[in-house]
Amino acid sequence: MTSTAELSHIGLRLFLERGFEATTVDDIAAAAGIGRRTFFRYFPSKNDLAWGDFDALVASMREHLAATPAELPMIAALRVAIVEFNRFPVEEIEYHRQRMRLILNAPALVGHSALRYQSWRTAIAEFVAARAGGTPDDLLPSTVGSVMLGLALGAYAYWLAHPETELVTAIETAFDELGAAFGDA
Amino acid sequence: MTSTAELSHIGLRLFLERGFEATTVDDIAAAAGIGRRTFFRYFPSKNDLAWGDFDALVASMREHLAATPAELPMIAALRVAIVEFNRFPVEEIEYHRQRMRLILNAPALVGHSALRYQSWRTAIAEFVAARAGGTPDDLLPSTVGSVMLGLALGAYAYWLAHPETELVTAIETAFDELGAAFGDA
DNA sequence: ACCTAATCTGGCATCGAGTGCCAATATGCG
DNA sequence: CGCATATTGGCACTCGATGCCAGATTAGGT
Known part of the structure; x- marks a missing residue:
């Protein structure tokens, strides 16, 4: 149900709030309500989210x-x-x-x-x-x-x-x- | 006993032989006869070796x-x-x-x-x-x-x-x- | 609505880079 | 020789990334 655009927005918001380094993929996945493994199906890397x-x-x-x-x-x-x-x-x-x-x-x-x-x-x-x-x-x-x-x-x-x-x-x-x-x- | 220049040469040789990805920091440290931890005192990252x-x-x-x-x-x-x-x-x-x-x-x-x-x-x-x-x-x-x-x-x-x-x-x-x-x- | 096949999901294990911590070792110097 | 100071490297840990696989979800045909 999560779209790449949605995920991207969630991630970007976290990056801006806490900083890029301080945000883990687990944080993003948790915030989006998906599994960490699923995150990497939407984006090939944390870097690509931006x-x-x-x-x-x-x-x-x-x-x-x-x-x-x-x-x-x-x-x-x-x-x-x-x-x-x-x-x-x-x-x-x-x-x-x-x-x-x-x-x-x-x-x-x-x-x-x-x-x-x-x-x-x-x-x-x-x-x-x-x-x-x-x-x-x-x-x-x-x-x-x-x-x-x-x-x-x-x-x-x-x-x-x-x-x-x-x-x-x-x-x-x-x-x-x-x-x-x-x-x- | 190992100098940065020496280490750099060893690493570069391995990179050229096996490819950059396929060479681990452990490989380089082992080839140089130093501990993995010590490697990171000579170079801040594997990337910097080159x-x-x-x-x-x-x-x-x-x-x-x-x-x-x-x-x-x-x-x-x-x-x-x-x-x-x-x-x-x-x-x-x-x-x-x-x-x-x-x-x-x-x-x-x-x-x-x-x-x-x-x-x-x-x-x-x-x-x-x-x-x-x-x-x-x-x-x-x-x-x-x-x-x-x-x-x-x-x-x-x-x-x-x-x-x-x-x-x-x-x-x-x-x-x-x-x-x-x-x-x- | 029902069943099957294809797709999507996410847990688990694993790898590799990088870092903090600390005890052991080596080195320089008086 | 002995003490102070670096240097070393083992250990444990974090985090990104990937393969594997079982369970859930969805789509499509009947």
Whole structure:
């Protein structure tokens, strides 16, 4: 009767109340009224609880990128796609912020994020490979994939530290400033 | 009697022979002739075994950056520092490659790398903050820190997949291609 | 409603990483 | 040599994660 979404909310609430480390899987299972063993059927790990269905978002970013007109320069295309990927309805923003604060601060989750972001980077790399001709293993695709992730994470760090700003604005500004910095290198 | 370097070599050898997951801390301790408990006094975790004294390298990169002439544009300064950070004596290159292949492929180590690279990113962010005026928490410093890490990781991925190339060349090329891509955005 | 097959559940045992505690051992120094 | 100080490693424990299996639940056909 418990859904993954429900379980995720229960877990997230406990993480925010007591901290990620201090919350055990037993705590979460007990709070949800399920067995510990069952928890691991809903989520492959305690770490994954904090990630909604990220994979669905990555899939939609893939589609967005695939539908991008070829005239748009590569970086400009990525800029639009990444901004859209990170645009959330107003009512979800606060929730998203808390979730991301957890993911980007709790050490175990920071580590886990490197694994979860792999699919995101691959989506970018495949787009770049398709654009530039070649494979996602080539230098430019793999570098742009990692670099775009870096850009997004930099913007997130800023957004989390400065609650008055907007995430999409931070991302746009990061693109501008980075373009300028590379411009006069 | 056992030094950290010695222990690190023993562990790395086992990781390469049997794989990271398949090697337990007990195996490593036994191979080194020490107790399991003692292992954890030399290294805080099994994951850290694969990282030499990365912190010393980061410290020297910090010094290099601090000594950079102010006339050199920021990205150019970072380029030199990152290339030098990743320049190793010929006889160490093969060892370094194996170590990095492990770190960037074994899932547990990929995750752990996100934690270890934090100090590297901070070093970059602090340099950028000093250059641009402001704090490392500002948007440009934190973004450039993450982006430079992304660039380096992209170059590493390429280098690991293409053994015939040189790491420093891959990094230089990554800077060139990224500059060009941002140029016509 | 009823029975059967497929699925879901959760208890139990086990593994492996990591940590606190403490007694035994080794080491440095006067 | 003898004392103070590290270093060592055994033991017990916590917690995440996984295999196994029996019991419960659900779906579907009659």
